[in-house]
Amino acid sequence: MTRIGMGLIGPGFVGAHHIDAVRRLGFVDVVAIAASSDASARRKAEALGVPKAYGDYEALIADPDVHVVHNTTPNYLHVPVIMTALAHRKHVISDKPLAMTAPEARRLVDAAAKAGVVHAVTFNYRGNPLVQQAREMIALGEIGPVHFVHGQYLQDWLLEQTDFSWRLEPEKGGESSAIADIGSHWCDLVQHVIGQHIVEVLAELTTVVDTRLKPATSTEAFARGGAEGRERVTIRSEDLATVLVRFDGGAKGSVSVGQVCAGHKNDLWFEANGRRASLRWLQEHQNELWIGRRDGPNAILPKDPSLLTATARGYAHLPGGHQEAWADAFCNVLRDVYSFIVAGGRPSDPHPPAFATFADGYRAAAIVDAILESHRQGGVWTTVENEGDGGNGSTQRHRATEKTIR
Ligand SMILES: NC(=O)c1ccc[n+]([C@@H]2O[C@H](COP(=O)([O-])OP(=O)(O)OC[C@H]3O[C@@H](n4cnc5c(N)ncnc54)[C@H](O)[C@@H]3O)[C@@H](O)[C@H]2O)c1
Numbered sequence: 001m002t003r004i005g006m007g008l009i010g011p012g013f014v015g016a017h018h019i020d021a022v023r024r025l026g027f028v029d030v031v032a033i034a035a036s037s038d039a040s041a042r043r044k045a046e047a048l049g050v051p052k053a054y055g056d057y058e059a060l061i062a063d064p065d066v067h068v069v070h071n072t073t074p075n076y077l078h079v080p081v082i083m084t085a086l087a088h089r090k091h092v093i094s095d096k097p098l099a100m101t102a103p104e105a106r107r108l109v110d111a112a113a114k115a116g117v118v119h120a121v122t123f124n125y126r127g128n129p130l131v132q133q134a135r136e137m138i139a140l141g142e143i144g145p146v147h148f149v150h151g152q153y154l155q156d157w158l159l160e161q162t163d164f165s166w167r168l169e170p171e172k173g174g175e176s177s178a179i180a181d182i183g184s185h186w187c188d189l190v191q192h193v194i195g196q197h198i199v200e201v202l203a204e205l206t207t208v209v210d211t212r213l214k215p216a217t218s219t220e221a222f223a224r225g226g227a228e229g230r231e232r233v234t235i236r237s238e239d240l241a242t243v244l245v246r247f248d249g250g251a252k253g254s255v256s257v258g259q260v261c262a263g264h265k266n267d268l269w270f271e272a273n274g275r276r277a278s279l280r281w282l283q284e285h286q287n288e289l290w291i292g293r294r295d296g297p298n299a300i301l302p303k304d305p306s307l308l309t310a311t312a313r314g315y316a317h318l319p320g321g322h323q324e325a326w327a328d329a330f331c332n333v334l335r336d337v338y339s340f341i342v343a344g345g346r347p348s349d350p351h352p353p354a355f356a357t358f359a360d361g362y363r364a365a366a367i368v369d370a371i372l373e374s375h376r377q378g379g380v381w382t383t384v385e386n387e388g389d390g391g392n393g394s395t396q397r398h399r400a401t402e403k404t405i406r
Pocket of ligand 1: 014073097
């Protein structure tokens with residue numbers, strides 16, 4: 001089989017998981033990493049067992065052994081890193097959010113189409129077997145047309161004044177914090193599962209911790225620390241949000257997003273209510289899918305390959321009773337993307353389900369922008385910009401849903 005060279009820019013928290021995941025594929029060589037300086041690149045390359053280290057991302061992109069560029073830098077570097085990779089006609093796998101605004105994300109969609117390369121965004125929850133099970137059950141009409149989708153993504157790692165991240169600094173993270181960081185996951189996930197796009201939003205955003213104590217030196221994501229030697233900074237981006245959503249297939253919904261909710265770690269869940277049944281999936285109990293019925297007993301479907309639909313079964317790699325988790329789903333997403341690359345997939349070819357493209361990244365950025373605008377206007381219904389997905393978005397419409405709900 002063809003071997004593919006991978007280079008990663010931004011070896012922080014999630015970068016290590018990108019490396020771990022591609023190593024499991026068996027046909028990808030992790031060739032190089034680029035960090036913010038030569039010294040940190042060398043240190044990280046040694047720790048991660050990567051042969052080449054660059055203190056400058058342009059040098060990594062120019063390396064002929066690197067065929068696929070992974071971008072796991074802080075949000076403000078996504079556009080320059082991706083544009084440079086596209087100029088070198090390298091395939092790009094970027095972490096979310098694709099860009100800090102919808103127009104910037106749109107620019108990346110257009111540049112990727114022009115470069116004719118494979119482009120992906122790691123909306124990794126798509127890679128869970130039971131997420132694919134829910135998607136397929138809805139596509140096959142098993143729960144009837146979906147009329148309501150609700151859920152949340154709550155965390156607590158920003159509850160204290162001493163909790164700090166570049167995500168809270170608008171010039172590094174973008175104007176939105178919680179919504180762009182984790183709300184975007186929920187929005188992509190439910191659109192993917194129910195096969196409908198969010199087209200209007202009504203939002204109320206809050207900054208609960210409006211003054212924080214910023215550490216003198218930058219810390220890795222999610223690090224905790226004491227209050228000594230810190231600078232007081234005013235925070236304007238939201239750490240809590242309530243959003244109503246309307247979908248283009250007629251479904252209505254709501255989501256709560258927060259990073260200041262004690263006891264909640266990665267408490268992401270959604271429930272889809274259809275005319276015949278309901279489905280609920282909780283990220284923290286990801287090996288179970290709840291099926292709710294009116295005319296029969298409710299059920300829990302376990303992640304057991306022998307009980308799953310044909311597509312979902314391909315995302316489960318252990319027999320029933322063995323738990324699969326976040327890193328396995330992440331690997332499934334990268335398997336979908338790299339299999340597409342190896343097969344010589346072109347942008348117009350059908351994408352495997354867990355593979356989100358830049359068009360999906362643009363859609364998520366447009367939802368974030370609409371949520372910010374809705375809040376600025378005092379909480380009014382706001383249309384999500386849609387400049388087309390370039391024909392290669394991978395959130396496929398489910399015919400069963402489209403036919404019946406109007
Ligand atoms: N898909 C997911 O579930 C998920 C999870 C976490 C983070 N993310 C996304 O991944 C990205 C990184 O987040 P993180 O939590 O890993 O952050 P992080 O701060 O832990 O890592 C970012 C890394 O980029 C490096 N960096 C900074 N400037 C650089 C430069 N000029 N060149 C090369 N490297 C540079 C930093 O030194 C750091 O090592 C963000 O966009 C975030 O939204 C996604």
